[in-house]
Amino acid sequence: MKEELDKRYDPKAFEQRIYAMWEEKGYFAPDDDRDRPKFSIVIPPPNVTGRLHIGHALVNTLQDIIVRWKRMSGFNTLWLPGTDHAGIATQMIVDRELTKQGISRFDLGREKFVEKVWEYKEKFGSEIIEQLKRLGASADWSRLRFTLDEGLSRAVRYVFVKLYEDGLIYRGIAMVNWCPNCQTAISDVEVEYRERDAKLYHIDYPIEGTDRKLTVATTRPETMLGDTGVAVHPDDDRYKSLIGKFVMLPIANRRIPIVGDAILVDPEFGTGVVKVTPAHDKNDYEAGKRDNLPQLQVIDETGHMTNEAGPEFAGLDRFDARKKVLEKLEAGGFLNSAKPYHHSVGVHGKCDTDIEPMISRQWFVKIEPLAQPSIDIVKNGTIQIIPESWQATYFNWMENIHDWTISRQLWWGHRIPAFYCANDHVTVAMETPAKCPQCGSAEIRQETDVLDTWFSSALWPFSTMGWPDETPDFQMFYPTDVLITGFDILFFWVARMIMMGLRFTGKAPFSQVFLNGLVRDEPGDKMSKTKGNVIDPLDVIDEVGADALRFTLAIFASGRDIPLGKSRIQGYSAFVNKIWNAARFAMMHIDTDLKDAAQIDRDKLRVIERWILSRLNDATKNVNKSLSAFRFDEASNTIYQFFWHEFCDWYIEMAKPVLLGRHGDASDQKQAKRILLEVLDRSLRLLHPFMPFVTEEIWQKLGGHEPSIMIAPYPIAEEILEDSEAERLIAAIKSMITTVRNVRAERGFTPKDRFKLYIRGNDTREANFFRTYAYLLIDLARLTEVIVDGEAPAGSHQDVIEGFHVAIEFPERVVTKEQIERTQREIEKTRTEIASNESRLANESFVQNAPPAIVAGARARLAELRERLEKLQQNQ
RNA sequence: AGGCCCUUAGCUCAGCUGGUUAGAGCGCCACCUUGACACGGUGGAGGUCAGCGGUUCGAGUCCGCUAGGGCCUACCA
Numbered sequence: 001m002k003e004e005l006d007k008r009y010d011p012k013a014f015e016q017r018i019y020a021m022w023e024e025k026g027y028f029a030p031d032d033d034r035d036r037p038k039f040s041i042v043i044p045p046p047n048v049t050g051r052l053h054i055g056h057a058l059v060n061t062l063q064d065i066i067v068r069w070k071r072m073s074g075f076n077t078l079w080l081p082g083t084d085h086a087g088i089a090t091q092m093i094v095d096r097e098l099t100k101q102g103i104s105r106f107d108l109g110r111e112k113f114v115e116k117v118w119e120y121k122e123k124f125g126s127e128i129i130e131q132l133k134r135l136g137a138s139a140d141w142s143r144l145r146f147t148l149d150e151g152l153s154r155a156v157r158y159v160f161v162k163l164y165e166d167g168l169i170y171r172g173i174a175m176v177n178w179c180p181n182c183q184t185a186i187s188d189v190e191v192e193y194r195e196r197d198a199k200l201y202h203i204d205y206p207i208e209g210t211d212r213k214l215t216v217a218t219t220r221p222e223t224m225l226g227d228t229g230v231a232v233h234p235d236d237d238r239y240k241s242l243i244g245k246f247v248m249l250p251i252a253n254r255r256i257p258i259v260g261d262a263i264l265v266d267p268e269f270g271t272g273v274v275k276v277t278p279a280h281d282k283n284d285y286e287a288g289k290r291d292n293l294p295q296l297q298v299i300d301e302t303g304h305m306t307n308e309a310g311p312e313f314a315g316l317d318r319f320d321a322r323k324k325v326l327e328k329l330e331a332g333g334f335l336n337s338a339k340p341y342h343h344s345v346g347v348h349g350k351c352d353t354d355i356e357p358m359i360s361r362q363w364f365v366k367i368e369p370l371a372q373p374s375i376d377i378v379k380n381g382t383i384q385i386i387p388e389s390w391q392a393t394y395f396n397w398m399e400n401i402h403d404w405t406i407s408r409q410l411w412w413g414h415r416i417p418a419f420y421c422a423n424d425h426v427t428v429a430m431e432t433p434a435k436c437p438q439c440g441s442a443e444i445r446q447e448t449d450v451l452d453t454w455f456s457s458a459l460w461p462f463s464t465m466g467w468p469d470e471t472p473d474f475q476m477f478y479p480t481d482v483l484i485t486g487f488d489i490l491f492f493w494v495a496r497m498i499m500m501g502l503r504f505t506g507k508a509p510f511s512q513v514f515l516n517g518l519v520r521d522e523p524g525d526k527m528s529k530t531k532g533n534v535i536d537p538l539d540v541i542d543e544v545g546a547d548a549l550r551f552t553l554a555i556f557a558s559g560r561d562i563p564l565g566k567s568r569i570q571g572y573s574a575f576v577n578k579i580w581n582a583a584r585f586a587m588m589h590i591d592t593d594l595k596d597a598a599q600i601d602r603d604k605l606r607v608i609e610r611w612i613l614s615r616l617n618d619a620t621k622n623v624n625k626s627l628s629a630f631r632f633d634e635a636s637n638t639i640y641q642f643f644w645h646e647f648c649d650w651y652i653e654m655a656k657p658v659l660l661g662r663h664g665d666a667s668d669q670k671q672a673k674r675i676l677l678e679v680l681d682r683s684l685r686l687l688h689p690f691m692p693f694v695t696e697e698i699w700q701k702l703g704g705h706e707p708s709i710m711i712a713p714y715p716i717a718e719e720i721l722e723d724s725e726a727e728r729l730i731a732a733i734k735s736m737i738t739t740v741r742n743v744r745a746e747r748g749f750t751p752k753d754r755f756k757l758y759i760r761g762n763d764t765r766e767a768n769f770f771r772t773y774a775y776l777l778i779d780l781a782r783l784t785e786v787i788v789d790g791e792a793p794a795g796s797h798q799d800v801i802e803g804f805h806v807a808i809e810f811p812e813r814v815v816t817k818e819q820i821e822r823t824q825r826e827i828e829k830t831r832t833e834i835a836s837n838e839s840r841l842a843n844e845s846f847v848q849n850a851p852p853a854i855v856a857g858a859r860a861r862l863a864e865l866r867e868r869l870e871k872l873q874q875n876q
Numbered sequence: 877a878g879g880c881c882c883u884u885a886g887c888u889c890a891g892c893u894g895g896u897u898a899g900a901g902c903g904c905c906a907c908c909u910u911g912a913c914a915c916g917g918u919g920g921a922g923g924u925c926a927g928c929g930g931u932u933c934g935a936g937u938c939c940g941c942u943a944g945g946g947c948c949u950a951c952c953a
Contacts, residue, residue, distance in 0.1 A: 217953055393947095560881085570915080578916085629892095653917095656911095741918060
């Protein structure tokens with residue numbers, strides 16, 4: 001049952017229709033067959049309110065390629081999709097929406113606000129899912145999960161309680177990274193460092209009772225208002241006599257002690273004197289505890305100065321306070337100097353606000369006991385990180401890991417399952433206790449903090465499968481096989497999934513991690529809205545279709561960053577178009593459908609047919625091999641080269657004389673049609689994971705065996721199809737054709753001019769081959785005649801091609817400048833190569849040490865080159 | 877400061893365990909509307925493989941060093 005393909009390739013005409021068909025038929029879901037090997041993978045859940053960007057397009061294309069490949073290869077395949085509630089990000093978005101309406105979330109209160117976020121989620125949460133579908137993602141949507149689903153939330157509470165009971169979660173007061181804009185604590189990995197040009201200020205602190213002063217240096221003069229000491233190195237001869245004395249803190253006019261601190265102070269650095277602000281600097285916080293210096297909080301949660309900063313400063317923004325402090329220091333003669341200084345500043349990655357180190361009470365995960373097994377599991381190869389170079393980064397981070405701050409002062413997220421009674425006793429439990437187990441108080445209130453989004457993400461590979469229950473899905477599909485994600489969330493997500501997976505399931509949550517690079521623009525810059533170099537995948541899909549986008553992403557995905565430009569996508573959309581047209585050509589000439597194509601009599605194959613099947617087989621082998629190694633670039637490039645430059649450029653052209661009835665008999669023609677169909681069929685299946693839509697559309701119209709190409713078997717290499725003889729002979733034919741075309745152009749002939757070609761075979765079998773396929777040379781090289789083993793007339797163009805002597809006889813002797821120059825260059829090249837081979841072979845240690853095959857190869861090459869040189873010289 | 881990576885044709889990149897003549901895409905030049913495709917076809921130009929040194933019969937490929945670029949980690953005022 002064969003239909004026509006439209007003359008024009010128009011992805012809009014079928015992509016959505018095909019996707020709907022797949023979905024309706026239920027092809028994305030695995031079945032219950034436990035005897036088939038399974039393959040499972042979980043999606044890196046995009047933010048529920050997010051919009052598909054090019055990074056999503058990449059990571060999901062790569063996953064879909066692997067998933068479709070495995071599914072077609074016979075695995076019972078699950079790709080489990082879902083979305084993340086994305087704590088801060090989502091709260092910020094909804095907050096901004098409310099602000100537009102003139103509402104503050106504080107007006108609404110926590111409960112109402114969270115309701116609003118849910119409304120927002122219901123409204124926009126499916127948008128990104130729809131966008132993933134447009135990309136062609138074959139995830140099992142019937143299993144769609146959300147991190148705040150009841151099931152996943154239960155897993156979160158379960159893990160929290162268990163870790164608390166095991167002593168791995170604790171509540172305590174510590175200095176944390178605080179975002180004054182979001183007004184929450186964040187973890188170390190959420191802090192990004194930005195290089196910045198600033199000033200380093202030297203400030204003089206007068207020493208009490210003398211006219212001497214100590215000079216301290218700082219980039220943040222406003223924090224001096226919170227100084228509660230000045231530290232010097234206890235062994236520093238310049239200052240050690242001052243330890244125990246006091247300085248007068250300028251502006252604040254407070255008396256603060258001079259202390260000795262060998263850890264905080266490097267006597268070689270700067271002035272060797274350090275101001276100590278225990279409430280607003282991590283090092284000073286530690287020093288304060290060591291040296292018994294009080295903590296004086298001068299900056300509050302919103303980044304404004306507190307009353308402790310003094311009446312002139314209270315209420316001022318921290319950056320305004322900085323200016324004012326500097327003015328006052330200058331006026332008082334305390335500002336010694338201000339020098340340009342380049343340093344890096346920690347900012348909150350989500351909102352770009354400068355981090356304020358802040359002492360507060362938070363919840364933490366004691367991480368070392370979780371980290372050690374996670375190091376081992378990668379070291380012993382149970383989990384393989386690809387590309388391997390990321391392993392070093394992984395180990396480095398794991399080995400220097402700090403406790404994880406998991407509480408967030410937000411409203412949107414998993415509320416920490418800790419409960420306080422009227423007497424402030426803490427109960428950590430899955431469900432709200434009726435009364436305090438310690439004092440019986442029935443006045444119970446839940447912790448207001450929520451958990452870091454990544455806490456729930458860390459459980460994703462198993463919480464999505466119903467864990468902690470032993471569900472059928474969990475039993476069948478956990479652990480997963482591969483995790484494909486961006487390297488930017490190696491610490492945020494991958495590392496934590498490994499830690500939690502090992503701790504709670506006793507198994508590595510996946511056995512391979514493929515980390516893809518970042519999509520950049522062509523000059524290699526990050527894509528950003530401000531730079532205006534963003535490529536919107538949805539625009540691309542509208543313009544050239546999902547297949548072209550997917551293929552372009554795949555062909556650049558080697559694991560490194562991907563330089564992507566519109567022109568590149570355009571380039572590969574030409575390939576999709578080529579496939580379309582090749583299929584169109586095939587369908588014009590094929591009168592059998594795929595069901596008959598299986599009966600090919602291998603013994604009757606002609607050499608060109610053996611050749612294309614051998615080439616296809618080679619491509620098949622390489623594609624499978626490359627996909628196993630996540631070399632998407634190699635895999636897609638292999639198909640590209642094969643399909644375009646072997647199948648289309650050569651095979652179809654070579655098959656035309658027979659297909660169109662110009663050569664051979666009816667049975668040759670029939671066989672040619674079958675082979676054409678066979679090669680097209682296999683190529684489409686090979687291509688399907690990369691270009692699901694166009695391959696399905698063509699396949700359907702060809703009338704394939706299966707109801708859909710996506711469940712047809714993926715081609716695997718068969719040794720029987722390897723054919724080195726056919727490869728060698730067809731390579732010779734191709735090379736001869738190219739040479740004739742080339743010489744024709746150089747001698748100034750037009751494509752219409754036809755010549756005679758003389759070929760000498762090395763034996764009867766080869767001579768017969770060239771006689772049989774003379775029509776190909778005549779057709780493709782535009783010849784009048786091919787004479788095998790005849791004597792070439794003097795003056796004809798002589799050459800040695802793939803070991804065969806050939807001569808081209810021209811109707812007249814034409815010698816052009818181009819041709820003379822070209823011949824001269826060829827002769828030079830040949831001579832150089834002869835010399836190089838001669839010297840190698842003259843070298844005894846080469847002949848002795850090199851593998852015999854290499855030596856033999858050099859000898860054969862040398863002989864051929866000498867022959868060729870001789871022939872070429874006759875062309876001058 | 878430590879770690880990882882990169883430097884190959886005008887641009888963006890491949891080159892697997894070292895082995896003949898270093899490849900691709902895009903771009904460029906010339907010619908061609910040949911019954912699938914001008915999102916096409918044919919032919920062509922273009923590279924001291926960053927530099928230096930070493931190992932080897934042989935190095936783009938392995939090992940050092942140098943220069944330039946990128947990324948990650950890090951509490952130096």
